[in-house]
Structure formats: structure tokens, C-alpha cells
Amino acid sequence: MQKALTSAALRQSNRRRIYQYVYQSATPVTKQEIAGALELSLPTVSNNLNDFLEEGLLAYCGTQASTGGRKPRTISLVDDARFSVGISIMDDMVRLVAINIRAHELGYQKIRKKFSHAPDYYQEVARQMECFLDRLSLNRQRLLGVGISVPGIVDAQRQRLVFAPTLDLRDVPLSDLTEAFSAYPVRVENDATASGYAESWVHSEKRNLVYLSLERGVGGAILLGGKPYTGDNGRSGEFGHICIVPDGRPCRCGRRGCLEAYCSTSRLSDDLGLRLEEFFHMLRCGNQQIALTWERYRNSLTDGLAMIRMGMDCDIVLGGMLAAYLEDQLEQLRREVCQKTLFDTDGSFLKLDCFQSHSACVGTALFYVEHFLAEF
Known part of the structure; x- marks a missing residue:
């Protein structure tokens, strides 16, 4: 019995290694290349490739030049063989994204919808x-x-949504959110944690980084060696609720002076009766009142960023809705953060999220892609 189990485990290991080799290859490969790279026999590789071809996970895509015999056939991944969906729930909208197993976007939609529990x-x-x-x-x-x-804040162990100030929710079961999707595997994740994971996936580097999400709510995530660090109680990365102004503006969390109270995108849009794109258009056109509002916002943001940089000493990625408007502001933000930290003169540690407002959707969908690649 033990021998049979070992053989089954070996077959599964070979299957996984072959698929992941093709997945990670920048160009199509031949079965001979796979066998040589993984030190497997050609019959083992051929049998597994036949299974993958039948399942639609891999496909023949051409041939290589002949070296004297038949031209070797090349094999590549079928990117759309599987896909996952990410849904981002916010207080005033819902975002949806579908991605394939390469994390390439198959479609995106934004729906204006007021949240109601x-x-x-x-x-x-x-x-x-x-x-x-x-x-x-x-x-x-x-x-x-x-x-x-x-x-x-999501407590995966207790399956509770602990606290979501912008949704006005506290200590509710995750099943309330997932029951309508029960026809499929479904999970709930903190949006900033999901966004940070998406950023880490793209760069495929096992690096440390802090992700700061700038939307109507301000959230964050910490990744150590490319893996989310959630803290002892699942509450790490709540940078939106560090105090930057003692006894300052009221925050939706019930306290005063939080970074979110000063750096919510509402400060640039809702409070002024504008959309974000309108605010930044007016800023670029030289509107003095808008410029003053941005200066105040930027000063609060760089105060928070300097605290994070001094505490964490790693790259910081700015994401969320605001990231789409910050490309021409990034150098100034870098300079001002460096002026407020003790050690920094080069602000290249501050970066923009490549997914911008899609990042939370993509990150939470990536969970299933990663699980598929590791466990199929």
C-alpha cells in the first residue's frame, strides 16, 4: 500500500513539474526539452503531455527545425484554459474582473451601485x-x-468581517457576503492585501513591500518576501488609521486625525462636488484653489508615507483609484517623502501600482490561479 501511495505521489509530482515548466517557459518547448530539463524519461513526459493536451491545458503550436529526423513539435500553454473572477465591493460601486491563468485580463466592468448589507x-x-x-x-x-x-479587516479563521468603516459593517459573518455566489468556490479578502499580492505577482520577486490603497477609504498591506503579513490578529497594514494629526479631523472609524480622514479620495472629489478626473484636470490647468487643496492633501499623504517608510524600511506602492492620476506627481511626492525621513535621498522606493483601480479585483482572483498551479 505504501509503495502504491508513493507511486501515485510521484506521478502527481511529475505532472505538476511538467505543467509548471511549460507555464514558466518564455517560449514554446518540445517534449525533449522538458525531459532534459526535468531529468524525466521521454515516455513519462509523453504520457503527461497527452493528458494535458486531452484536457485542453496545453496545445501543439508549431515545430522546430529538424536535426536529421522528424521536426520536434512545440507545445505551449493554453492561457484561457481556466479563469477566475475578482469582485471588489465598495461603498458606491462594484468592480469585476476576469483573468486567465497568466493573470491576463479577459474583461473588466465597473458598476455604480450603493452598498447595502x-x-x-x-x-x-x-x-x-x-x-x-x-x-x-x-x-x-x-x-x-x-x-x-x-x-x-477579514478574519479568515473565524470567517468574520471584523470591521469595514466605509461599508459601516462590524463583526458580520462572511457567509452573508458569499451565499449568493455559493455555486462556485468563493472567498473574501481585504482589498489592500489583495492589491499588494497582485503587485507582488507581477514583479515575481520575493521582496518586502508596503501597499497603500488610496480610495474613499485608505487601506494598506504588508508583504514580506512576497507573502502577505497579516499580523497576530489579522489587522496589519491598517495605515489609514494611524494618527497624523492629534485631535484632528473626524474619521469614519470614530477617532480623529487618521490618515484616512485627510487622504480619502473624497477630499478631492466628493467634498468639492467633483470627480477625480475633473479635479486633476483643473489642477493641470492651473486652478489656484484646486492647487491649494492638492498641496494640503499631498502634505498629509507624505506625512503618512514618511511614517510608513521609517517604520518599515522597504518599497511602498501607491495604489487604488488615485494611482491613475499620480504619474506626473510621483517625483514631487518622492522628494517630499525623502525630506521627511531621516535616511532617504533617493525616492525610488515609492512606486505606483501597475493595476491601479483593478488591483484588488486581480489580487483576489489570483488566489485561485495560484491554487490551481500549485495543487491541480
């Missing part, structure tokens, strides 16, 4: 997701799972 709200989001998948003509049998990100 009621069954019909989640049922409507689930209905919108089904319509979204229909428009993309995606086969549900290939769906790995649905990830939902929320702007709040």
Missing part, C-alpha cells in the same frame, strides 16, 4: 457577475473560483 444587494451583484461572464462568453466549467475583496 442586505441579501438582495449580494444577489444583484451575483446576477451582474453572471451577465458579465455571459458577455465575455466564458464557460463556467472553466471557472476556478470567485474572490471578493472588501475595504475592511
Whole structure:
């Protein structure tokens, strides 16, 4: 019995190694190349490749030049063989994204919808997701799972949403959020943690970084060696609620002077009756009142960034809705953060999220891609 189990485990290991070798290859490969690189026999490689071809996970895509015999056939990944969905729930909108196993975006949609912690709200989001998948003509049998990100503290062990100030939720069961999606594997993740993971995935570097999400709520995540650090109680990275102004502006968390109270995107949009794109258009056109508002915002933001940099001493990635408007502001932000820290003269540690407002959706969908690659 033990020998049989060992053989089964070996077969599974070979299957995984072969698939991941093709996945990680920058160009199509031949079975001879796979056998040589992994030190496996050609029959073992051939048998596994036949299974993958039958399952639609790999495909023949051409031939290489002949070295005297038949031309070797090349094999590549079928990127869209599986996909996952990420849903970002916010207080005033829902974002949806579908990604394939390369983390390439298959489709994106933003829906303006006021949040309500009621069954019909989640049922409507689930209905919108089904319509979204229909428009993309995606086969549900290939769906790995649905990830939902929320702007709040998620206790995965207790399966509770501990606190989400922008949604006005405290200590609710995650099943309230997931029941409408129960036809598929589903999980809930903090939005900033998901965003940070997406950033780490793209760079494929096992590095330390802090992710700061600048939306209507301000959240954060810490990744150590490319892996999320959630803290002892699952509350790490709540940078939006560090105090930057003692007894300052009231925050939705119930305290005063939080970074979120000064750096919510609402300060640049809702409070002024503007959309973010309108605010930055007016800023670039030289509107003095808008410039003064931005200067105040920027000063608060760099105060918070300097605290984070001094405490964590690693790269900081700015993401969320605001990231889409910061490319021409980045150098000034870097200079001002360096002026407020003790050791820094080069601000290259401060970067912008490449996914911007899509990052939370992509990050939470990536969980299922990673699980598929590791466990299939």
C-alpha cells in the first residue's frame, strides 16, 4: 500500500513539474526539452503531455527545425484554459474582473451601485457577475473560483468581517457576503492585501513591500518576501488609521486625525462636488484653489508615507483609484517623502501600482490561479 501511495505521489509530482515548466517557459518547448530539463524519461513526459493536451491545458503550436529526423513539435500553454473572477465591493460601486491563468485580463466592468448589507444587494451583484461572464462568453466549467475583496479587516479563521468603516459593517459573518455566489468556490479578502499580492505577482520577486490603497477609504498591506503579513490578529497594514494629526479631523472609524480622514479620495472629489478626473484636470490647468487643496492633501499623504517608510524600511506602492492620476506627481511626492525621513535621498522606493483601480479585483482572483498551479 505504501509503495502504491508513493507511486501515485510521484506521478502527481511529475505532472505538476511538467505543467509548471511549460507555464514558466518564455517560449514554446518540445517534449525533449522538458525531459532534459526535468531529468524525466521521454515516455513519462509523453504520457503527461497527452493528458494535458486531452484536457485542453496545453496545445501543439508549431515545430522546430529538424536535426536529421522528424521536426520536434512545440507545445505551449493554453492561457484561457481556466479563469477566475475578482469582485471588489465598495461603498458606491462594484468592480469585476476576469483573468486567465497568466493573470491576463479577459474583461473588466465597473458598476455604480450603493452598498447595502442586505441579501438582495449580494444577489444583484451575483446576477451582474453572471451577465458579465455571459458577455465575455466564458464557460463556467472553466471557472476556478470567485474572490471578493472588501475595504475592511477579514478574519479568515473565524470567517468574520471584523470591521469595514466605509461599508459601516462590524463583526458580520462572511457567509452573508458569499451565499449568493455559493455555486462556485468563493472567498473574501481585504482589498489592500489583495492589491499588494497582485503587485507582488507581477514583479515575481520575493521582496518586502508596503501597499497603500488610496480610495474613499485608505487601506494598506504588508508583504514580506512576497507573502502577505497579516499580523497576530489579522489587522496589519491598517495605515489609514494611524494618527497624523492629534485631535484632528473626524474619521469614519470614530477617532480623529487618521490618515484616512485627510487622504480619502473624497477630499478631492466628493467634498468639492467633483470627480477625480475633473479635479486633476483643473489642477493641470492651473486652478489656484484646486492647487491649494492638492498641496494640503499631498502634505498629509507624505506625512503618512514618511511614517510608513521609517517604520518599515522597504518599497511602498501607491495604489487604488488615485494611482491613475499620480504619474506626473510621483517625483514631487518622492522628494517630499525623502525630506521627511531621516535616511532617504533617493525616492525610488515609492512606486505606483501597475493595476491601479483593478488591483484588488486581480489580487483576489489570483488566489485561485495560484491554487490551481500549485495543487491541480
